[in-house]
Amino acid sequence: MAVLAWIFCGSLSLGAAEAKHILFFTKSSGFEHSAIKRTNGELSHAEKVLTELGKKHSFEVTCTKDGGVFTPENIAKYDAFFFYTTGDLTKPGTDKQPPMTAAGKAAFLQAIKNGKGFIGTHSASDTFHTEPDSKEAGTRYQNYGDKSDPYVLMLGGEFIKHGPQQKAKMIVVDPKFPGCEELGSDFELMEEWYSLKEFASNLHVILVQDTAGMKGAEYKRGPYPATWARTYGKGRVFFTSMGHREDVWTNPKFQSLLLGGIDWALGNIKADVTPNLEQAAPKHGDFPPKPDENKPEKAKTKRKT
Numbered sequence: 001m002a003v004l005a006w007i008f009c010g011s012l013s014l015g016a017a018e019a020k021h022i023l024f025f026t027k028s029s030g031f032e033h034s035a036i037k038r039t040n041g042e043l044s045h046a047e048k049v050l051t052e053l054g055k056k057h058s059f060e061v062t063c064t065k066d067g068g069v070f071t072p073e074n075i076a077k078y079d080a081f082f083f084y085t086t087g088d089l090t091k092p093g094t095d096k097q098p099p100m101t102a103a104g105k106a107a108f109l110q111a112i113k114n115g116k117g118f119i120g121t122h123s124a125s126d127t128f129h130t131e132p133d134s135k136e137a138g139t140r141y142q143n144y145g146d147k148s149d150p151y152v153l154m155l156g157g158e159f160i161k162h163g164p165q166q167k168a169k170m171i172v173v174d175p176k177f178p179g180c181e182e183l184g185s186d187f188e189l190m191e192e193w194y195s196l197k198e199f200a201s202n203l204h205v206i207l208v209q210d211t212a213g214m215k216g217a218e219y220k221r222g223p224y225p226a227t228w229a230r231t232y233g234k235g236r237v238f239f240t241s242m243g244h245r246e247d248v249w250t251n252p253k254f255q256s257l258l259l260g261g262i263d264w265a266l267g268n269i270k271a272d273v274t275p276n277l278e279q280a281a282p283k284h285g286d287f288p289p290k291p292d293e294n295k296p297e298k299a300k301t302k303r304k305t
């Protein structure tokens with residue numbers, strides 16, 4: 001299985017500056033999204049899209065679901081790590097792919113702190129929740145601050161819950177961030193939207209979720225960060241909550257934003273990532289009502305993420 005889990009997604013030999021190298025990790029210890037599910041030994045939709053973007057934009061992508069690759073020797077080979085994962089990746093979990101070791105997780109986080117890049121889409125925020133974790137029991141409806149899981153402290157935010165897919169508005173609070181030039185002051189998109197918490201104080205917020213008029217208790221709160229960049233030690237961390245739907249991965253706005261984030265995380269371009277959390281999303285600390293405070297009869301319904 002370990003061999004199957006490794007698929008080399010493509011390489012570049014343009015003769016120009018050496019292409020930087022991203023490890024795209026899509027292990028699902030929790031819910032397995034269709035966008036990263038492989039069938040018949042083929043790369044998943046998101047893996048194909050990222051590989052193609054790499055070919056066009058001069059970065060190399062290696063795709064894996066094997067958590068065993070996170071050893072100090074392997075970690076050193078990559079310039080950035082891209083997660084579209086779920087759950088506790090140190091457990092085999094849903095997809096039964098080999099887990100990360102605790103030492104591998106620690107080495108990976110230290111590597112980011114020492115200066116490598118990190119890119120996360122969507123359920124990268126539904127990964128390594130602070131324990132004990134149960135969205136039904138309401139343990140996610142609070143912030144843990146510096147007692148959060150070390151992965152959450154690196155990412156700078158954490159998933160709470162999502163409501164029904166719907167068209168919703170992203171407000172562009174930093175139109176100067178790479179890739180945002182074409183987005184306008186705001187845009188709408190059909191997507192599964194994540195309600196998030198545990199925002200790091202040094203977030204440089206790029207997109208804010210406009211919650212006004214959204215369907216679902218998960219969005220009964222003020223606007224909050226949905227895409228950000230931040231530094232973590234010497235490392236560069238970029239996250240966007242988007243990426244659930246397969247058509248989002250081929251949406252030009254999503255690709256433009258993602259490429260900007262990748263270029264910055266790889267250190268190819270500079271960007272102003274001055275912390276702006278309080279100005280960009282002053283109500284970021286709001287929480288939606290807990291399930292048992294809202295519709296008790298639905299509190300036990302396990303939703304996919």
Ligand SMILES: [Zn+2]
Nearest residue numbers: 033192244305
């Ligand atoms: Zn999702």
